[in-house]
Amino acid sequence: MDVIPSLIPGCYELLPRIIHDTRGAFIKTFHFDSFREKGMETRFQEQYYSRSRKRVLRGLHFQNPPHDHVKLVYCTEGEVLDVVLDMRRSSPTYGRHIKVNLSSNNGNILYIPKGLAHGFYVLSEHATMVYNVSSTYSPESDDGIHWTSGGIDWPDMDPILSDRDRGFKRFEEYESKFI
Numbered sequence: 178m179d180v181i182p183s184l185i186p187g188c189y190e191l192l193p194r195i196i197h198d199t200r201g202a203f204i205k206t207f208h209f210d211s212f213r214e215k216g217m218e219t220r221f222q223e224q225y226y227s228r229s230r231k232r233v234l235r236g237l238h239f240q241n242p243p244h245d246h247v248k249l250v251y252c253t254e255g256e257v258l259d260v261v262l263d264m265r266r267s268s269p270t271y272g273r274h275i276k277v278n279l280s281s282n283n284g285n286i287l288y289i290p291k292g293l294a295h296g297f298y299v300l301s302e303h304a305t306m307v308y309n310v311s312s313t314y315s316p317e318s319d320d321g322i323h324w325t326s327g328g329i330d331w332p333d334m335d336p337i338l339s340d341r342d343r344g345f346k347r348f349e350e351y352e353s354k355f356i
C-alpha cells in the first residue's frame with residue numbers, strides 16, 4: 178500500500194495494491210502491521226457505510242474532543258469528490274482543505290486524522306462509502322460545519338442535503354475545539 182502525503186499534515190491518500198484477475202479485483206483495505214509501521218492508527222472501533230445517490234452531499238462532519246476520531250474512508254461503489262478541512266487551530270494548514278476523488282475503480286482510501294471536517298459529493302449514479310473510525314459514535318459530540326464554508330468550491334451548488342447539514346454554522350463562525 179503506497180501512502181501519499183497530502184497538503185494537510187497527517188492526512189494521507191492510501192493506494193492499495195489491486196490484484197486483478199478474470200473474475201474482477203481483490204483489494205486489501207487494512208493491514209495492522211503496515212499501518213503500525215507508518216505510524217497510523219490501528220485501533221478502529223466502528224465500521225459503517227452509507228449509500229447515496231448522485232448529487233448527494235454529506236458533510237462536513239467531525240466528532241469533537243474527547244470523542245474525536247481518525248477516519249479511514251473509501252468508496253466501494255461509484256465515485257465521490259471527497260473533501261477534508263483542517264480545523265486544528267495550531268496546524269500550519271488550519272482552515273485549508275483538500276479534495277480527492279475516491280472511486281471503487283481506483284480503490285483509493287483517505288486516512289483522515291483527528292481534527293478534520295469531512296464531507297463528500299456523489300459524482301456517480303450511486304455511491305457506497307465505507308468508514309472505519311477510531312472511537313465510537315457519540316451523538317452529543319457529533320458536529321459539523323456548513324458545506325459552503327471554508328472556501329470550498331463544489332461542482333454543484335444545489336446538492337441533495339440532509340436538514341441537519343443545511344443547518345450547520347459556517348466554519349468562519351464556528352469556534353473550533355481542536356487544538
Ligand SMILES: Cc1cn([C@H]2C[C@H](O)[C@@H](COP(=O)(O)OP(=O)(O)O[C@H]3O[C@@H](C)C(=O)[C@@H](O)[C@H]3O)O2)c(=O)[nH]c1=O
Nearest residue numbers: 225227235236237238239248295296297308314339341
Ligand atoms: C455517524 C452515525 C450516525 N448515526 C445515525 C444518526 C442518524 O440517525 C443516521 C444518519 O446520520 P447522519 O445524517 O449523520 O449520516 P451521514 O450524513 O452519512 O454522516 C456521515 O457523514 C460523513 C460525511 C462522515 O464523515 C461520517 O463520519 C458521518 O458523519 O445515523 C449512528 O447511529 N451512528 C453513527 O456513527
